[in-house]
Amino acid sequence: MPSVLFVCLGNICRSPMAEGLLRRELARRGWSGWTVDSAGTAGHHEGEDMDPRTAAVLRRGGAHYAHRARRVTDDDPVRFDLMLAMDGSNLQALRRRFPELSGARLQLMLEPVGGADVPDPWYGGPEGFEEVQGLLQRALDAWLDRWEATPPGG
Numbered sequence: 001m002p003s004v005l006f007v008c009l010g011n012i013c014r015s016p017m018a019e020g021l022l023r024r025e026l027a028r029r030g031w032s033g034w035t036v037d038s039a040g041t042a043g044h045h046e047g048e049d050m051d052p053r054t055a056a057v058l059r060r061g062g063a064h065y066a067h068r069a070r071r072v073t074d075d076d077p078v079r080f081d082l083m084l085a086m087d088g089s090n091l092q093a094l095r096r097r098f099p100e101l102s103g104a105r106l107q108l109m110l111e112p113v114g115g116a117d118v119p120d121p122w123y124g125g126p127e128g129f130e131e132v133q134g135l136l137q138r139a140l141d142a143w144l145d146r147w148e149a150t151p152p153g154g
C-alpha cells in the first residue's frame, strides 16, 4: 500500500500539518490502507506534541490527530515510497543522508505547484500557519490528482 513521509526541520509545525491534511483527505476519499507519517531532520523537539498553532489550524479544519515529533531514521527510505521535503534545506539534508534515493522518491512538497519552499512559520505569528495551510492544501490537491493515476510506489 502507498506510504508517504513528510519532512521538515522540527516535525512540530509544517510536516505535521501536511500529515493531518493528507490524513483528512484520504479519509474523505475513502482511500484506505495508506501509511502517512512525518519526521524532522533535527531532533530539538523529539517526543513533543505538534506546535499549538499547527494544532489550532488542524482542529479548525477537522484534521487534528495525535502527534509525537520524531527525527528521520535510517529505515525511513525503506518504509516509505515517497518523502516530501518542506524546503530546499530539508531536501538537501535528506539527499546528503540518503544519496542512493532516486529523485522520484524524494521531492519538494510544493513541486507540483512550482517548487518553492514552504516557509518556516515557527518565528512568526498565527497568520503564517494559515498561509502554510493554504500552500500545503494546494500542493496536496495537485499530488492527489497525480496519485489518482499513479499512487506512490505504484
Ligand code: 4NP
Pocket (backbone or CB within 6 Å): 008, 009, 010, 011, 012, 013, 014, 015, 044, 045, 120, 121, 122
Ligand atoms: P518545522 O518548524 O520545521 O516546520 O517543524 C520549526 C520548528 C522548530 C524550529 C524550527 C522550525 N526550531 O528552531 O526549534
